[in-house]
Amino acid sequence: MKKLLILGAGTAGTMVANRLNRMLDMDEWQITLVDQDPVHYYQPGFLFIPFGVYSKKDVIKPKRNFIPPQIKLIQSEIEIIEPEHNRVRLTGGLYLDYDYLIIATGADIHPEETPGLAEHEWNQSIFTFYSFEGSVELWKKLQTWEGGRMVVNVVENPIKCPVAPLEFLMLADWFFHERGIRDRVELVYATPLPGAFTKPMASKMLGELLVQKGIHVEPEFYIERADPDEKKIVSYDEREVPFDLLVTIPLNKGAEVVGKSGLGDELNYSPVNKYTFLSDKFDNIFVLGDASNAPASKAGSVTHYAIDLFGENFIRYTSGQKLVENFDGHANCFLESGFGKGLLIDFNYTQEPLPGRYPLPGVGPFTLLEESEANHWGKLMFRWMYWNILLKGQELPFPPTMTMAGKWKA
């Protein structure tokens, strides 16, 4: 029996386990998954919780429900990976050895890395929606908040789902309109980027949308510390942005265990070949999802496309053939923009998001980089697809690599 060990049963670990369970000869392979948390979180749903669009039960389900019975699921914290010995030690001392290892331990937030954030004002006037608990706390706060200056701040890039802060602001604009207090709320986006988004065309078009919605952008704001008593954030170049309510997207980092095991970079992301996800250091280790240093968006949709191609590559590789360098960094994200509308952006490692129409037989087209109701439904449909199709490792009607069809070139 050949042993495949998968660390982390989040989006990537669950999808790849299901996919390989179908593709590999299970008389020859034994697949084991390890995760410390019995609950699977639908993280894209955290965005909607503060506004009461989703409730807790919409975003949590037992992990077990998504793991086929042939696969062994161990609930435990992973203490250390010992790649020289092809084994992993769990907290409590149990060793698991492997022939092939897939690291899918994701990324998480670290508010404690920025002075002033996770102190006495945490969940009082300083919040995050980048965790389940955080989004629930913020929902409670927004129930009774009577207005003032709401500042959304990204501490440092890369972050998971780089469009989520923009969506949060646009939903906030809608939410306060609905509550009839929009005129008493000032919305500010303080970002380390020079504009609304990372790529030029999207930055321009999204930037214009923010202006229309009366959201002020404070660009190139690199936070040094928050002052919880004076209610302001301070940048390294000593600019100050005052707030009544701060919504932070804290520093994102890969799992501690990756760094501790000598497999991470300075943010604990694990260096890989960005086309195949093979570890730079060990030829029997792959890193999937947010855990790798691949310069693609840290998003579930990206992971899904990556795994579409990874399955066949893994079969090739383990039967002695060469890996095909085929993943192009394809990302395809619905962006919620409030008032029942949304946008869609579609891009990859080399092609920035462009406006146009995204063709989808039977359902589409969806408007690219432009608001429409169809995109809003696309976004809400994504939750259903996530639980029912994506996690089970099934294919979507979208091609895994990006297509230029329907995109308008400048």
Add this chain to the structure above:
Amino acid sequence: MATRTIAGKTVAVNEEGFMTNPAEWTQEIAVEIAKEEGIEELTEAHWKVINFCREVGAASGKAPTLRTITNGAGITTKEMFTLFPKGPAKKVAHIAGLGKPEGCV
């Protein structure tokens, strides 16, 4: 792919003005781009950071992120902002003839 002439040399650049072939870079080009970025004079402290970024670029094929620079070149984030105001990692990558740092996806 676009080109432009900097300090008397024609080099390949991308749509955001970042050089795409680090081998075409010269110290004179660095001085010129620094001026465009509002840095009148490159001091020893600037060069220490630029040289570090060139080394990282040569080894990894990528421009280092701010965190890689502060971890590797023995400089604090605060000092980086004094030397290369506003977006320091992006600015130094521009000056050092490297692509845009990949933190930005």
